[in-house]
Amino acid sequence: MNGILSVCDLSFSYPEKDVVKNVTFDMGQGDVVCLMGPNGCGKTTLLDNIMSIHQASKGEIFLMEKPLSKYNRRDVAKHMAYVPQIHQVVFPYTVEQIVMMGRTAHVGQLGEPGIKDMENCRKAMEMVGISDFAKKPYNQLSGGEIKLVLLARALSQQARLLVMDEPTANLDFKNELVFLETIVKLNMMDKLSILIATHSPVHAFYFQEKGLNVEVIMMSEGAVYSKGSPEHVITEENISNVYGVRSRIFKEMCTDGSSIRSMALLGTL
Amino acid sequence: MSRTIAKKWLVRSIILLLPISAMFLTLFVGRYHIGFFDVLSIIAPWNSGDQYSSDQLWTIIFQLRLPRAIAGAMIGASLAVSGAAYQGVFRNPLVNSGILxxxxxxxxxASLAIVVFGGGYLNYLLSFVFGVAAVLLAYLAGRIYGSAPTITLVLGGVVVSSFFSAFTSMLKYVADPYSExxxxxxxTMGSLSSIGYKHFWAFIPIIAGVGIIYLSRWKINILSMGDKEAATLGLDAKWYKVLIIGGATLSTSSAVCISGTIGWIGLIVPHICRMIVGNDNTKLIPWSMSLGATFLILIDTLSRSISTSEIPIGILTAILGTPFFVYLLKKTKGGGWK
Structure with missing residues (x-):
């Protein structure tokens, strides 16, 4: 394996209940992993374990082929960056100041970012196309812009693996697509690996259609229910078993000869 | 590039010059009238006190006005900086330097020292000890599962505050109404009237605490994003929280123990700075230091000169600061708050 991330038989439980049970998967450089599953199935908890917010009760996680427990926070952050789901900022920092926070792991213990960090931060903003509003207060941005700012912050961290927790929740579909296109661009250009928790089957199909190396992991009640390529995992049968929803999955031919899968919801079981 | 560097140095010199000029100005003002040129000739470096005709004037300037100005600068800076740091770390713009x-x-x-032990040096010692003890208690009260989440920590501070206030009220109740x-x-309303050079030892912990906050000022930005994000950005949030809260507590309690409780500065001065320079703590912390110091020097000058008896600082800070704050709020249209 040319392992970026490798999760081996990972379990995690809160005092009252098991939340993640025996999860195993591998990610190589440039891989995209879509983590799916209904609310409360343990996706976020799994991500928290991977980002060493929680300590696993059983099993082990390897980051760059080295056990996660051997890393300190700074070094984890140099390899793995996080794009959060909901985001409230108490103080109205400017976009630039938020993106600069991605440099935390690269700035000395005491002190502030220097010229190199500013350069890095400028590049990250350029990459996702937000340079125009660098000086704008963060709380005056739209939902779509906020997500791009958080993505730029993750990029300025210069990590090889991006972890995202439902990044497109509460975006309209234009903004959703802008975000997905940016991810595809980053994956193609820089071979960044992307671990993304998402509710939308469309995301996995979209990445696949763009030619990325996609794997879908479908979780149910803390355990992996099914994993593999999108068309193998996102099936009408699996959707009905895991989500309790009747659906139709169909294949649409585009005018340029390519095809893309999509899903229609029919009703709850 | 050279223009930005020039601007940086200009800003730095303004930050430094504001409190220094306030300190200088305050030497000229007071109930005891000393002529402008008399003051100038006394403070001129080529004059030493014993040469000067009037020892009394020399004493007023160097034994009364100067130490108060220096102490005002130290205490004002420490209250404002601690307030700004607490606001960032607790992710709450409404907290002040007394929050814990x-x-x-x-x-x-201090009440205990005055009522039970008759004041004196115990006053400083006990107020410092109980100031720090209150924060430790707040921390213990807010601790859950070995870590102290922000909200429970603030709640701990609130209940511990009212706990100690109750005891203070009790002491007031039994205190001798004519002397104690x-x-x-x-x-409890704050004053610099009794401060002299003999109190300058308190500057050591004040400078240490403010220095800690100054050095970790950029980290406050990261901490204000919350523990989880701070962690994923690569910051050991717990360690920095302890460091910054510790620094703020050390400097505030040292300031309070020589000046009494001075409200308002720890809440409002950071907000005045937020309106002027924004929320980035790399700028906010130095500006809070500078404006906090300047503000307290000027208020103290007024408190000792506008009437024959001293007016407690707590009263003046609120009366003068509030209109100024409202003016700034309107002028900057809320400074980015929505």
């Missing part, structure tokens, strides 16, 4: 119970703990300590009660009341 420092002020009420210190008030209780006025001293007690005066202490």
């Amino acid at each position: 119970g420092v002020s009420s703990g210190a008030s209780f300590g 009660l006025p001293a007690l009341t005066f202490w």
Whole structure:
């Protein structure tokens, strides 16, 4: 394996209940992993374990082929960056100041970012196309812009693996697509690996259609229910078993000869 | 590039010059009238005190006005910086430097010294000890599962504050209304009137605490994003929280123990700075230092010169600061808050 991330038989439980049970998967450089599953199935908890917010009760996680427990926070952050789901900022920092926070792991213990960090931060903003509003207060941005700012912050961290927790929740579909296109661009250009928790089957199909190396992991009640390529995992049968929803999955031919899968919801079981 | 560097140095010199000029100005002002040129000739470096005709004037300037100005600068800076740091770390723009119970703990300590032990040096010692003890208690009260989440920590501070306030009220109730009660009341409203060079030892912990916050000022930005994000950005949030809260507590309790509780500065001065330079703590912390110092020097100058008896600082800060704050709020259209 040319392992970026490798999760081996990972379990995690809160005092009252098991939340993640025996999860195993591998990610190589440039891989995209879509983590799916209904609310409360343990996706976020799994991500928290991977980002060493929680300590696993059983099993082990390897980051760059080295056990996660051997890393300190700074070094984890140099390899793995996080794009959060909901985001409230108490103080109205400017976009630039938020993106600069991605440099935390690269700035000395005491002190502030220097010229190199500013350069890095400028590049990250350029990459996702937000340079125009660098000086704008963060709380005056739209939902779509906020997500791009958080993505730029993750990029300025210069990590090889991006972890995202439902990044497109509460975006309209234009903004959703802008975000997905940016991810595809980053994956193609820089071979960044992307671990993304998402509710939308469309995301996995979209990445696949763009030619990325996609794997879908479908979780149910803390355990992996099914994993593999999108068309193998996102099936009408699996959707009905895991989500309790009747659906139709169909294949649409585009005018340029390519095809893309999509899903229609029919009703709850 | 050279223009930005020039601008940086200009800003730095303004930050430094504001409190220094306030300190200089305050030497000229006071109930005892000393002519402008008399003051100038006394403070001119080529004059030493014993040569000068009037020892009395020399004493007023160098034994009364100067130490108060220096202490005002130190205390004002420490209250404002601690307030700004607490606001960032607790992710709450409404907290002030007394949020974890420092002020009420210190008030209780001072009251205890005045009523039970008859004041004196115990006053400083007990107010410092109880100021720090109150924060430790707040921390223990807010601790859950071995870590202290922000909200429970603030709640801990609130309950510990009211706990100590209750004891202070009890001491006020039993205090001698003619000798002890006025001293007690005066202490809880804050004053620099008794400060002399002999109190300058308190500057050591004040400078240490403010220095810690100054050095970790950029980290406050990261901490204000919340523990989880701070962690994923690569910051050991727990360690920095302890460091910054510790620094703020050390400097506030040292300030409070020589000046009494001075409200308002720890809340409003950081907000005035937020309106002027924004929320980035790399700028906010130095500006809070500078404006906090300047503000307290000027207020103290007024408190000792506008009437024959001293007016407690707590009263003046609120009366003068509030209109100024409202003016700024309107002028900057809320400074980015929505």
